[in-house]
Amino acid sequence: MTLADKIVVALALLLLPFLYIEFWGNSSQGEAVQIRSANSEDITLPLDQDKRLQIKGALGSSTIEIKNRQVRFIDSPCQGKQCITSGWLHKDGQLAACLPNGVTVQIIGRDQRFDAVNF
Amino acid sequence: MNIGNVGCTSRTAASSELMVRGAHPTQLLKSVGCALRTMMAGGKHIINGAQCVYARHLGAPYAVLCMILFLTGCEQRPQVYQQQVLALGTLVDISIYGVNEEKAAKAVTAVTNKMEAIHHDWHAWQPSKLTYINQQLAAGNSVSLNPKQQQLIQTGIELARQSDDLFNPAAGRLIALWGFHSDERPDAAPPANSKIQALVKADVRMSKLFLQDQQLSSPNPAVMIDVGGYAKGYAVDQAIDELRRLGINNAIINAGGDLRAIGDKGGLPWRIGIRHPRQTGVIASLETHGDESVFTSGDYERYFEFHGQRFHHIIDPRSGRPAQGTSSVTIIHRDASRADAAATAVFIAGTDLWRETARAMGIDEVMLIDTAGTIYMTEAMSRRVHIEIDNQINTIVVP
Numbered sequence: 001m002t003l004a005d006k007i008v009v010a011l012a013l014l015l016l017p018f019l020y021i022e023f024w025g026n027s028s029q030g031e032a033v034q035i036r037s038a039n040s041e042d043i044t045l046p047l048d049q050d051k052r053l054q055i056k057g058a059l060g061s062s063t064i065e066i067k068n069r070q071v072r073f074i075d076s077p078c079q080g081k082q083c084i085t086s087g088w089l090h091k092d093g094q095l096a097a098c099l100p101n102g103v104t105v106q107i108i109g110r111d112q113r114f115d116a117v118n119f
Numbered sequence: 120m121n122i123g124n125v126g127c128t129s130r131t132a133a134s135s136e137l138m139v140r141g142a143h144p145t146q147l148l149k150s151v152g153c154a155l156r157t158m159m160a161g162g163k164h165i166i167n168g169a170q171c172v173y174a175r176h177l178g179a180p181y182a183v184l185c186m187i188l189f190l191t192g193c194e195q196r197p198q199v200y201q202q203q204v205l206a207l208g209t210l211v212d213i214s215i216y217g218v219n220e221e222k223a224a225k226a227v228t229a230v231t232n233k234m235e236a237i238h239h240d241w242h243a244w245q246p247s248k249l250t251y252i253n254q255q256l257a258a259g260n261s262v263s264l265n266p267k268q269q270q271l272i273q274t275g276i277e278l279a280r281q282s283d284d285l286f287n288p289a290a291g292r293l294i295a296l297w298g299f300h301s302d303e304r305p306d307a308a309p310p311a312n313s314k315i316q317a318l319v320k321a322d323v324r325m326s327k328l329f330l331q332d333q334q335l336s337s338p339n340p341a342v343m344i345d346v347g348g349y350a351k352g353y354a355v356d357q358a359i360d361e362l363r364r365l366g367i368n369n370a371i372i373n374a375g376g377d378l379r380a381i382g383d384k385g386g387l388p389w390r391i392g393i394r395h396p397r398q399t400g401v402i403a404s405l406e407t408h409g410d411e412s413v414f415t416s417g418d419y420e421r422y423f424e425f426h427g428q429r430f431h432h433i434i435d436p437r438s439g440r441p442a443q444g445t446s447s448v449t450i451i452h453r454d455a456s457r458a459d460a461a462a463t464a465v466f467i468a469g470t471d472l473w474r475e476t477a478r479a480m481g482i483d484e485v486m487l488i489d490t491a492g493t494i495y496m497t498e499a500m501s502r503r504v505h506i507e508i509d510n511q512i513n514t515i516v517v518p
Binding site: 036038078079080082091093095097099100102104113114115116117118119 | 199203205208209210212214302303305371373376377378380384389390391392393394400401404413414415417419420449
């Protein structure tokens with residue numbers, strides 16, 4: 001084995017931890033937020049840019065806040081306000097919905113371990 | 120979950136929209152195998168559009184590096200069409216594999232319409248065929264049913280009988296008394312004990328309904344049919360039939376967390392996560408084979424709080440109150456209606472009667488999590504699920 005061979009093998013071994021974490025690691029941190037409304041086009045926004053926005057729904061306007069890589073409903077014209085009390089979402093796949101207003105907010109990312117979640 | 124549940128909700132669900140799935144570890148292993156095979160052949164190999172050329176004399180180090188650098192695979196990732204729709208009073212995620220986008224989109228529209236029609240026909244509190252049936256039964260009249268309606272009621276009678284009436288669709292008045300016949304149950308006082316006891320004493324049972332020559336009647340005017348305990352499963356079954364009729368054999372219909380999966384993703388099984396009843400995230404996972412429904416009933420789905428106490432929507436017909444001791448029950452069975460009803464019955468049966476109840480309903484794969492966090496499961500279920508959390512969990516497996 002030449003010196004070049006050894007360097008290549010060393011580089012390959014160095015890459016292994018990175019690849020393990022990248023593909024098998026338990027990273028469930030979301031990367032983007034997808035907002036859907038029956039009244040408008042879907043919106044996808046990066047989770048790392050703080051923002052507050054109004055989404056028009058069937059009953060009125062829902063206010064959604066993205067902050068510190070998290071997202072939440074802060075206002076919605078529904079009765080129960082469960083979408084608001086569900087609080088911050090930050091993990092991939094988490095979803096909050098205001099069904100009366102037809103607005104859903106979901107964290108999306110690269111963690112596609114599951115085709116569906118049962119609950 | 121009640122079919123008429125329309126409200127704000129917070130849930131964990133698979134992401135939706137047309138998308139290409141990320142590489143799955145199984146795929147990556149396949150890719151490695153593919154690269155190895157190519158290496159052994161000593162030729163060149165095209166991986167993700169990049170040419171990875173090497174000769175046998177360059178030796179193993181280059182081959183290993185090449186393989187690792189282009190680990191992302193030499194086979195195409197499965198293309199899954201996903202769409203989320205509002206139907207059955209909840210969010211329904213439809214995933215379809217193996218057909219073009221146009222065909223998948225048409226199928227989504229067809230199954231959405233089918234599920235919405237069922238929802239409207241069987242809504243428990245908005246004017247529907249079911250509310251009409253209940254009015255007639257309360258007035259002591261008989262009511263005529265078409266074959267499909269008859270089939271749904273007959274299924275309810277059979278499932279109730281097998282569960283020894285723990286699953287009791289005739290007890291709609293109890294559900295209504297607790298305030299769950301509304302889109303959003305306010306955090307107000309639970310019903311008076313006297314009213315609860317009066318309904319328990321009324322002793323309504325599906326087995327006491329008369330269903331003959333497409334005529335349905337009840338000698339007991341206290342009967343109010345509420346198909347919420349199995350209509351979602353019924354709607355999912357009908358939707359899967361519709362997909363098959365349209366030539367789609369690989370799909371998941373996930374109706375607000377309860378699903379039926381058919382086929383696979385080009386040889387890879389569908390992977391399902393089961394939500395943790397007390398934390399965010401997934402407690403366990405499984406892979407579906409062929410045609411299977413996975414249904415969960417949980418005390419976190421619909422509830423209200425009063426003076427710091429939580430009252431959930433799964434009412435035990437024996438006490439007339441929310442069933443105690445269980446957090447969630449997950450059932451795997453081919454038939455979604457049966458899985459749906461069994462999840463409710465086993466939840467109510469609790470840790471004492473869960474196994475007998477499941478057996479009587481023809482269910483082999485059951486997982487029950489009690490309020491202390493202990494997992495009870497059948498041997499058949501233990502062979503299917505993979506626990507996804509690191510914490511030590513007390514697990515009891517029974518034959």
